């Protein structure tokens with residue numbers, strides 16, 4: 676089941692799971708919007724700006 680854990684297209688070498696998105700590659704991006712006269716919260720998310728959606732960063736990146 677978990678034998679292909681490293682079978683992704685990750686480059687070899689050190690990388691660090693992105694601290695901003697915890698490896699998800701997406702960040703929540705809630706917005707308030709008025710739809711049909713009702714205030715609604717929309718959260719489409721957006722690609723993580725830290726890792727550009729990859730979920731990890733090259734090299735060792737210590738938590739800030």
Ligand SMILES: [Zn+2]
Pocket residue numbers: 693694695696697698699700701723724725726727728729730731
């Ligand atoms: Zn990220």
